[in-house]
Amino acid sequence: MKIAVIGANGRVGNRITEGLVKHGEDVTAFVRNQNHSAASQAVIKDVFDLNKDDLAGFDVVVDALGGWTPETVDVIEDGEKKLADLLEGTNIRLVVVGGAGSLYTDAAHTKTLMDGEDFPEIFVPVATAHAKALADLRKRKDLNWTYISPAADFQADGERTGKVIEAGEDFTLNRKGQSVISYADYADAFVNEVLNPTHNKERISFLQA
Numbered sequence: 001m002k003i004a005v006i007g008a009n010g011r012v013g014n015r016i017t018e019g020l021v022k023h024g025e026d027v028t029a030f031v032r033n034q035n036h037s038a039a040s041q042a043v044i045k046d047v048f049d050l051n052k053d054d055l056a057g058f059d060v061v062v063d064a065l066g067g068w069t070p071e072t073v074d075v076i077e078d079g080e081k082k083l084a085d086l087l088e089g090t091n092i093r094l095v096v097v098g099g100a101g102s103l104y105t106d107a108a109h110t111k112t113l114m115d116g117e118d119f120p121e122i123f124v125p126v127a128t129a130h131a132k133a134l135a136d137l138r139k140r141k142d143l144n145w146t147y148i149s150p151a152a153d154f155q156a157d158g159e160r161t162g163k164v165i166e167a168g169e170d171f172t173l174n175r176k177g178q179s180v181i182s183y184a185d186y187a188d189a190f191v192n193e194v195l196n197p198t199h200n201k202e203r204i205s206f207l208q209a
């Protein structure tokens with residue numbers, strides 16, 4: 001399988017790239033500067049400078065773009081839209097590293113995690129950008145996409161447990177009453193969905209058991 005990882009130098013993108021390479025896949029890292037990922041092939045190009053020819057021939061494009069500051073957070077939404085525009089009308093799958101803030105907290109799917117009064121204010125801009133990216137995907141009629149949310153507590157340095165629960169659109173807790181996952185476990189589960197796709201035009205989520 002030929003796979004492009006956009007944002008392969010990022011903390012999540014790097015782990016996803018590493019996992020895909022370990023599975024023996026043909027992986028190309030798309031980065032803005034020097035490639036620091038496990039991929040031996042790289043394209044040094046900003047996402048907003050990409051064109052259809054850059055992505056032609058890939059089976060899957062992974063959107064691992066991230067931004068945390070006021071100056072960079074817009075890349076989450078705008079980068080997704082750029083990639084979706086390039087891939088719409090093709091057979092190339094777009095698999096997106098999503099956010100947890102848009103997970104639903106009620107059965108009617110009218111309230112989300114980030115609507116809660118105790119949702120940390122500092123995470124609102126990132127959660128909002130991820131939610132807008134998901135909303136854009138839902139509107140696409142001719143795009144094969146999968147949006148994958150992590151648990152609410154997304155731990156960069158958390159351990160790899162190898163025990164992951166797949167959930168759907170709803171905010172889900174494990175038997176310990178926790179919504180938590182490490183970057184390592186999330187990346188492993190993400191890679192599995194890329195290589196063994198079971199969800200198209202759907203949002204799913206992962207948490208540690």
